[in-house]
Amino acid sequence: MFMAALDRRVRERGSDPAVITDGRLVTLSELAADFRSLAMWLERQGLGVGDPVAITIKDEYRHLLATLALLRIGARQITLPSYESAEYRQAIAARVGAAAVLVEDERHKLSTLPALTPDFASFATSIERAPADHEADAAIYFITSGTTGRPKITSLTESQLHQQARAWQHPLRKEVFFRPSSMEFNNAKRQRLYSLSIGSVNVFKDHGETEIAGVCRRFGVTRLALSGAQAHGLLEREADRSIALPATTHVRLGGGLIGEKLRRDIMRWISPNLHVVYATSEFGSISTAPPAINAVDQKTIGTIHPGIALQVVDDQDEILPLGRSGHIRVRGTGMASRYVDDPEASAKAFRGDWFYPGDIGHLSEDGRLYFEGRSDDMMNFASINIFPAEIESAFAAMPGVKECAAFSLRSENFGELPMLAVVGNNMASPDELLKHGKRLLGLRAPRRVFVIDEIPRNSAGKIARRDLSEFARRTMEKDRR
């Protein structure tokens, strides 16, 4: 469905702009020529319907071409970000049974997988062919953090991707879309595909470009998608210069943890056109607080999108009255149905026809949704969800480590910084533990390791992570003196 809709638009509106990359405008026809050529090349390499293929490509446009080419031939795909360690990429590739990895840089090859290095510069011509019929198959895998200590892998079909795209932008409208994050990030990749699917133009940041506002002005961006950290950064720079975004640029900010002050600052300094969106990888967009709501209520994450059922329930799955806090659950057409290779996590999150994102919140009488926190200990670091178990399992088996506990330290700019407390004898030094974490966990690695005598626990035996955060804050403060 996703590719069929794209093919139809290429036929009907091929001269429409699709992508702006390195200042160059690429039309839908040119984009199609490029990815179809790459698709043919991939088929000549022996890849086809159902083959799981990994992508490690930093360049935005090339990553998009690889994504579309793999969708075109019906292969399954997963992004293995270049910033992750080889061990991590190998482990994820093994879990989806990847047959090959597409790379543009020799350094990103994996010893366990055949690498394919397309000559992107040669893809300029194409032959029209009907796409294969493979819409019911898994198309794209997305990696998220896992409660069980392993990353969760969500699987979306083309059809689910297409449906998520239609719910993503509400109301549906063509935009000049700019997301200043690498396509190697789960959210950024999905949003690029969503925007392409609904006929918007994707703007890619030039190499070395750091001026978000400059890009918006230069290319007439109408929809700017930011993380909380990016919003903070933009605020500091733009507020200094008293320069706002163009009046036609709307800002989309994701996540339930967007505070009231940040919203007010964005509306005051950057743009009054602020849309706060609640979304998940498994489901897509769930609710939006548009500018009119943000102007009067900076706490809500908005009203539920049409076609989506959302309920707030208690621990026994009984529906709670309006105003009462409980577990949020959602149901809709574009949602995933399970996690790959993880029955435990699947059983917890997908029950009946519902998806349970693990969030706590309530609905007001006028239909607004309010996010109140997580039902678990998940951290949100730079828009990446991290469960403590994922960090702890990477260290638990190390020689000398008796016990460990992951926790977070609040950061104004990046949310919650992952940290680790370790108890043990004759174990590696904190520096060596940090390196080990970086190698295995990449961006999710703890940024500091604290060796302590005992992991603090509450009366129920649960790790007292807040106590650890406070301990870490005080220890670092003391070290700085």
Added chain:
Amino acid sequence: MTVPAHDLQRVAEVISKAITTCSLQSAMVADTSTLSLDKLLSLSFDELGFDSLNFMEFCIALHLDLGLELSIGEVASLRTLGAVADRVLTRSPAR
């Protein structure tokens, strides 16, 4: 620079360590530990091959080592390590 040399030395050490900490596979980050103070502080982020992830790790390292939170945008606009040192020293609480 108009700051006491010993403060600058300390901040430079933290910055040098932060550069090492934030190096990622994709970055062309040089070994800064052997550089003189002047040479280190004259380095620009372009020369270091910083991308957005390097900037993020650099900001986090400064936060944890100095207790000072700078945003990516703020650090990127400073262009050189010397300018970052200046900013750190002017924003750090008096010691």
